[in-house]
Amino acid sequence: MRLREIQSIEDTHMAKVYSRKPVAIVHGVGAIVYDDSGNEYIDCAGGYGTCIIGHSHPKVMEAISYQAHQLISCHASTYNDARANFLQRLLSITPNGLGRVYLGNSGAEAIECSIKIARKSTGRRNIVAMKGGFHGKTHGALSATWDGKYRKSFEPLVPDFNHIPYGDVESAKASISRETAAVLIEPIQGEGGVRVPPPDWLPLLRDLTRDTGALLIADEVQTGFGRTGKMFACDHFRITPDVLCLGKGVASGLPIGITLAREEEMGSLSVGEHTSTFGGNPVVCAAGTATIDVLLEENLVENAHEIGMYFKNSLTSLQKELRIIRDVRGFGLMIGTEMRFDILHILQTGLQRGVLALDAGRNVLRFLPPLCIQRRQVDSVMLVLQEILEEEQLAKLPS
Ligand SMILES: Cc1ncc(COP(=O)(O)O)c(C=O)c1O
Numbered sequence: 342m343r344l345r346e347i348q349s350i351e352d353t354h355m356a357k358v359y360s361r362k363p364v365a366i367v368h369g370v371g372a373i374v375y376d377d378s379g380n381e382y383i384d385c386a387g388g389y390g391t392c393i394i395g396h397s398h399p400k401v402m403e404a405i406s407y408q409a410h411q412l413i414s415c416h417a418s419t420y421n422d423a424r425a426n427f428l429q430r431l432l433s434i435t436p437n438g439l440g441r442v443y444l445g446n447s448g449a450e451a452i453e454c455s456i457k458i459a460r461k462s463t464g465r466r467n468i469v470a471m472k473g474g475f476h477g478k479t480h481g482a483l484s485a486t487w488d489g490k491y492r493k494s495f496e497p498l499v500p501d502f503n504h505i506p507y508g509d510v511e512s513a514k515a516s517i518s519r520e521t522a523a524v525l526i527e528p529i530q531g532e533g534g535v536r537v538p539p540p541d542w543l544p545l546l547r548d549l550t551r552d553t554g555a556l557l558i559a560d561e562v563q564t565g566f567g568r569t570g571k572m573f574a575c576d577h578f579r580i581t582p583d584v585l586c587l588g589k590g591v592a593s594g595l596p597i598g599i600t601l602a603r604e605e606e607m608g609s610l611s612v613g614e615h616t617s618t619f620g621g622n623p624v625v626c627a628a629g630t631a632t633i634d635v636l637l638e639e640n641l642v643e644n645a646h647e648i649g650m651y652f653k654n655s656l657t658s659l660q661k662e663l664r665i666i667r668d669v670r671g672f673g674l675m676i677g678t679e680m681r682f683d684i685l686h687i688l689q690t691g692l693q694r695g696v697l698a699l700d701a702g703r704n705v706l707r708f709l710p711p712l713c714i715q716r717r718q719v720d721s722v723m724l725v726l727q728e729i730l731e732e733e734q735l736a737k738l739p740s
Pocket of ligand 1: 446447448449450475476477478527531560562563564579588589603639
């Protein structure tokens with residue numbers, strides 16, 4: 342099937358809830374994806390951050406295939422070897438102490454679980470979330486998500502969520518109290534514009550939550566699994582949350598969401614209070630185990646740090662030449678480049694010239710490539726980007 346036919350079927354039948362790019366991606370290897378005509382793209386969108394170790398990694402393909410031949414479906418009300426293996430491997434890389442795991446199917450579900458844990462284990466209702474934060478679009482997660490364009494048609498949302506300015510010390514001190522069930526944060530905001538907080542902000546939240554008996558929930562759905570050049574973004578700030586939410590790349594793009602907590606907090610949920618038909622699916626778990634193995638064997642977290650620095654430095658050098666770039670920020674291979682103008686045209690032109698990237702708001706270009714991306718591929722991205730931005734600057738900021 343070719344683009345026209347694919348597009349026509351999807352446009353006719355899919356809910357019109359995605360803003361879509363005119364390309365049909367049908368194949369991928371490493372950091373490269375191919376469309377239906379065989380055209381090549383460097384994938385700096387990484388399946389919206391789900392492609393951590395690269396497309397079609399042989400070890401993941403083999404693990405999926407092996408497990409599919411063994412058993413595809415196994416509800417968590419019975420035990421399963423692939424799931425047990427995955428739990429062991431997962432807990433070997435996640436923070437000590439967060440030894441109880443809820444397995445769901447998406448980032449939003451991981452957040453839903455964390456909200457329930459917070460309310461049930463503390464007996465409190467209030468959740469402090471952040472302006473600019475993004476946590477998903479199911480009702481509970483949406484109540485923590487900031488952007489009005491996602492929220493306004495669905496109000497009233499879940500009550501007792503209060504949003505404070507990200508990185509603001511005084512607001513945190515004023516808002517976190519003995520009535521707070523949890524503070525929910527992205528250690529680096531993704532959708533909200535790739536925003537890095539001041540270095541002492543997370544440690545402050547850690548202290549305030551500890552002092553008031555509130556839980557600190559880290560939403561590492563986007564930042565986790567090496568994305569920022571450390572296994573978890575919380576590591577940059579030397580803090581351990583009480584609850585950790587993961588998703589996106591954990592199973593190399595198969596649907597997964599994970600909530601980790603200590604025995605005491607997770608144990609507050611009783612049998613039947615939070616379950617899912619697909620959660621802990623054996624094929625997804627097998628993919629997750631293989632993903633962690635590859636992440637470690639191929640030193641991809643270190644690569645994210647090194648190549649991320651190289652990528653960011655290249656962008657910062659370009660910023661010195663081009664006034665159209667306002668700011669370059671991020672950690673590892675989660676990089677935001679803020680422009681002085683709307684970036685839609687840049688993304689569209691990038692696509693025509695073989696680079697897939699993302700937005701993070703109206704004027705921030707976001708790069709979330711697979712962590713295996715190579716220097717020469719970053720160089721190619723930079724060549725395309727420089728060309729496009731020079732043209733944009735000429736058109737928008739002449740003289
Ligand atoms: C930080 C963060 N939390 C939660 C989510 C929601 O994840 P999902 O789309 O899998 O529900 C996202 C998705 O982009 C995210 O970036």
